[in-house]
Amino acid sequence: MTVAAHGRGGWLRDSGIGTQAGTLMIALFLAPALLGLVAFRLVPIAIALVGSLFGETLAGDLVWRGLGNFERLLGDPNVWHSVRVTLLFNLLINPLQVLIAFGLALLVLRPAPGIGLFRAAFFLPMTLSIGLTAMLWDILLNQHVGPVNALIAQLGFARQGFFHDENQALATMIVIASWKGCGYWMIFLLAGLAAIPEELHEAARIDGASAWQRLRYVTLPLMRRPLAFVLVADTAANFVFFAPVFILTSGGPNGATDLLMFRAYETAFTFGDWGRSLALSTIILLIVAAIAAVELRLLRDDGTQAG
């Protein structure tokens, strides 16, 4: 359970075995993975940064634009609309998913008859990719032939447009992405909950703490790290939300699902403006980095105040 704790003691340095491996041996172990990360993570970031300063002529030649791509992006009201939609999407979907995932984890944590079945069932939507999830729900929610609308009509309400309604499309995206994604984030929180010693809860119970008090004062403080991890990872994933927009809405109806990643894709692969698209990629990466930094800081500060 506490394997991680041993590693921090620094026994490797004391025992001296760490020094017995030569530089060549260390390189042999490290090189394949590090080369992969440099070539396919670091280099693309560098390409985005440098490429965002260039443009292409009609003949396909590179021309220097300096910060021109960024100036044009920031002066474009459509881009600002896209930024607003992306921020709104993330402001809603990330807390919602973390909350649901945490609730699911608490529900299936304690052993009970049949709990294995529920756990397995909660994992199931995860095996559908986000693209397939979008296609399935597009049919389920279809205004004319979808069973969901059939149920809504039978209950006496008007049939809903969902993906095809300007006012519902973004919320519908959030719901179907959560239907698919919450089980995944639940796994990480479940692992965190399982690592909390049962004695702590027992002691709190004996002291007369209610279930709510035990959750608030025992579970939550110990879950800060897993929760922070899930929130940051979930935000990073949702900031580049792409497949459902590409497959179903192309940013519509009327710009309702105009998320930044799709705009960057369109700029490059539909309009062929690579410099502008790389500038958009750069902006997306910067926002993700900034949000991750803020989230980590917030959750850490919380810890020092409480402790």
Next chain:
Amino acid sequence: MKGAVVARYVALSVILVLLVAPLAWLFISSVRPASEIFRWSHEFGWRTFVPAELTLQNYATLHEIGYWRALRNTIFVAGATMVLGVLVNAAAGFAFAVFRFRFQRTIFVLVLLSAMMPFEGIVIPLYTLVRALGLVDTYTALILPEVASGFVIFLFRQFFAGLPREFYEAARVDGATWPVIFWRIAIPLSWPVVVTGAMMLFIMQWEAFFWPLVAAPSPDYTLVQIAIARNRSMEETAWGRMFSATTLACLIAIVPFLVFQRFYLRGLTAGGIK
């Protein structure tokens, strides 16, 4: 206390229905004849989930959209990524846990940062790189970028750092080389992390959409997710086939997942996510 138990099972059951009913409807629709799929769609009831007639017609015509080719491609790409990824990332995790070298902490922090960065965010610059290397429409372009994973390196590093030092010391005293210690001692001990890492890499490739969409536009290298999406945009009415194609893709991901889910959880706990 009894009320709490009942409430828990009610909540569990409601969520179960919400999560499973759409999948059940998908599976059932995939074995319905085309004429029946939407016959009862204007009324919601038991007919929604019970077909009057069963057929494998939707499966028999899958070759028309190049499905089997796409399925083979996906299994190959995901399988190769899984095998290469476990080896490469376990080796790096081992090095970070056991060896001491210059800039170790800095490099490890960079590895962790790379794990936090969403892959889709760099798809467009990565595409310009792969295009410049002439690798568009190759298995290499589909597999290699996903092999090295900061998160899997992290899981292995945490596990190996937690093993009692006697494991390594005894082997060193016996004269074993580091590759032998890694392959014969460390890897077999770390099997929960191996299973977890393998599942993560496999599912990541199985799910991938944005990268294979742009990196492999030709039908020869199309992966399942993209084949299904393309079929959708070409013929809006061929929904029966979409159901069968999606059902198969889902089933293939479900089988290893259900088998390994218990190890998955254990691997994450052993890997220090808590």
